[in-house]
Amino acid sequence: MISFQQAQRLIEKNTPGPKRQTIRVADSLGYVIAEDVKTPFPLPQYDHSAMDGYVLRSRDINSASKKNPIFLKIAGALKAGDPPKFLPPKKAYRIMTGALIPRGGNAVLLKEEATVEGKDLVITKRVAPGAHIRLRGEELKKGAQVVFNGTVIHPAVAAILASLGKGKVQVFARPRVSVIATGSELIQAGTKLTRGKIYDSNSVMISSALRLLGVEPFLVKTVQDRPGILRKIVRKALRSSDLVILIGGISVGDYDYVKDILRGLGVRQIFWKVNQKPGKPIYFGKRRNVIVFGLPGNPASVFTCFYEYVYLAIRSMSGFVNPGLRTEKQKLSKAVASDRQKLVFLKAKVQPSQNGRAVTPLPHQGSHMISSLCDTNALVLIPPNGRGVKKGEKVVTHVLPFLAGG
Template sequence: MISVEEAKRLILENTHVLDPVEVNLEESLGLVLAEDITSPLDLPAFTNSAMDGYALRSYDTEGAHEGFPAFLRIMGIIKAGDTANYELKNGEAIKVMTGAPVPPGADAVVMVEHTEVQEETLVVKKEIKPGENIRYKGEEIRRGDVALLKGTVITPASIGFLTELNVKRVRVYRKPKISLVVTGEELLAPDEEPKPGKIRDTNSVTLKFALSREPTEVISVDRVRDRKSAIEEKVERALRESDVVVVTGGVSTGDYDYVREVLESLGVRSIFWKVLQKPGGPLFFGRKDLTTVFGLPGNPASTLVCFYEYVLPSIRIMLGKNNKFPVEVDALVSEEIRKKADNKTHFLRGYIQGDGKHLHVKLAGPQGSHMLRSFALSNCLIVVPPDVTYLAPGSPVKVHLLPEVFL
């Protein structure tokens, strides 16, 4: 058995970013840029008004104030979408809307709030500085500048920004293709009525939706009984077609735990098996050629702990993401926590919240590896180190935030 730290080191060493592909911008959300993007144009494309007001020559307002305003002749109006054809002269102003082009000759915009209109005359009640309330052409980015760097995760804002730049396709690291194989003689489809000795399969459901948090392509979900031939058939196909194969159940040492035997027969190289942790100790990690293979314990809570701590980081590496492992924060425990002196790292389902000064965390419920309810109520995993058996209220502890958490 190896430590949690060693297991994560081996995953880092044996997982690699996937090859880049070119995709439509609309299909790139959550993916990572495989190259810099250079701006093909200036942004803004033209000098425009930052707000509703009047374009003018700033020196025409020199010394102006409430008791001694400047008087300018209003020459018309320019709306957003119009073209600014008129060149402003001394003593003139043009009404402009937010986003409207600033006419030639103007070097500032006075806000409506600082003006008064008397027939065709604009009364300006304050001195306006050059450049005030103007968005200059290219002030956000100039043609030829780097718009987004290689390694940037594409967000909704990224897509909006690149749309402004008229970028239609981007080169990104491709989505990993993932196959799920859920094993267990006792498992029924989620929509089946349980029979004596049977339970509904939740692992395929929770993993599929957990995977949906990242840009992945789940290409198959198979549920198989504890039969070597059945497991081998599904896993063999998954190895041919997938970047990642995740098998749940059958990875321990029980009489019907055939998964490791099957993986070995199919040429999967074992990198590690069994981690000094609870839950999820009988975790398997291996590779066949370019395919990464995880064997997760079958109990639902064990499956999810191993997914968040190991499988998801591996997928993030393949996607080219910098933040691979769960976000770790410091918190104070709100209640005492006890664990056995088993020299294992315990990942406890917890609920974390702040009081304005500190983060506090408590257990989300019973911690049985078969129990999903406490996972459903949790927003973090409390990490209790191997050498710790007791945490008194107020003790500091490391906490791993689940991807769904909002503090």
């Protein structure tokens, strides 16, 4: 049996590196970019108006005042998208926000500051050169690096890529993941519940967790404790997946066939059992470049092991620089007991307190209990000292990805 830290290191060591693929920028949200992106042209590309108003030559109106107004003929109107034009001396164009500055023009008089008499613009004060003009390249020069390899693509990153004319982008591919829940007691939700049966919630939970990561499960199966059928499905998953998650059948019961089946299919065991609670009998193995997790079947164990171990592997394979859960030190809102020998993961809720944020362990901590998972947005790590942790002490807290405002 190994420690939590040893297990995470072994996962990091044995998880294959990310693959690359090229996808549409419009489909890239949440992916990690796998290239450095430089601007092929300056931003903005051209001088253009920052406001609605009138574009003019500032030197034409240097002597303008209320006592000595200067009249400029309005030669037309310019809107965003119009081709470049030339502004003759002693004239002005009506100009809209985003429109190109005509050659010869170098200042914009705001619409609300303008006086128009017929077809003449009446100027009673000078306008400084460059007023209300966004200059070519003022944001980025040509060749400037704007997006770095390893950046997570969020809406603004997608927008900058599109603004540079990129229709496609190279990203780190998300792994193909299969989910197999085992147990003759399991039936699908939506069917009639009979005596001795329970609904399969684990495969639904893990499939949902994968989708939250942007990973659409390649295969999701619920299989009875029948070695022949299970072996056939696991073989298919190993051939078609980058990562296989098996739920249940991994402990030492008479019907726990998973380890033997994996061994028979050529999966090399890297570890089995971690000194923790819940989720002690977690399994991790590898066959060529396919990694395999076996999660104990109790819901809290499945949840904990997924976020502490599988999450790490999936995000690493997806190219994330920091693939694990975010770690914080939070004050406990109440005292908790500890185990003398095992690291304990407590389902917990991080929430505002008088002095910032605090973490509250939730009721129903049993590994078979699922209701408290609905309120769980963090996992608290209680070290094996037998002394417990007092109220107000700071504890290591792993923040789950769906913590509101986290």
